[in-house]
Amino acid sequence: MSKNRFYIFVIVGLLISNLLLVAFVLMRKPPHHSGPRDLIIKRLHFNEDQVMEYDELIRQHRMQIGEKEHEIMDLKTQYYSSLKKDNKKSEDSLVLEIGKVSMETEKINFKHFQDIKKICHPSQIKNFNDLINDFESLFNRPDKPPH
Incomplete structure (x- = not known):
């Protein structure tokens, strides 16, 4: 050859x-990722009125979470800027403030699910409880590997 x-x-x-x-x-x-909105609507069998209420809850939730995310980013910027100085007291107070805002964020998330539960009909509560049981697997982002 x-x-x-x-x-x-x-x-x-x-x-x-x-x-x-x-x-x-x-x-x-x-892969089709419709996000938590469509998943919750499907799992809880929401009707049109419930979907409209849920969409309003989502709008409010996103606004509140967005504010907290901005607060955390501002605090983290201040925190890491403190590396330029030697002010241990300031660093500690910034870490505590970041923790406080993170806690507020979790409370907002928890209240969001309480509000979702409130728009459920009695026949949907079992589905809501099942959703909460599957919470970790449903909302765990597959694109983020564990550290």
Whole structure:
């Protein structure tokens, strides 16, 4: 077999493998992540009125959480800026403040679920309790590996 013939086989082989790879990527369906909203609506079997109430709860929740996220980012900026100085007292108070805002964030999340429970009909409470039992697996982000 001559060198030219060998190179032609290699090139054709690489071309075929690339085409197969492109076909595989294009034919593969991306995973559908509808987020917690659609999952909660489906799991709790919300009707249209409940969905409208739930959407308002989501709007309020996002606004409150957004405010807390900004507070935490501001505090963390101050905290890490303190590396330029030697003020241990300031560092400790900033860490406590970050912890306080994190605690407030968790309370907001908890109240959000209390509010969701309030819009459930009595026949949906069992579904709500099942949802809470599955809480960790439902809301754990798969794109974040454990540390």
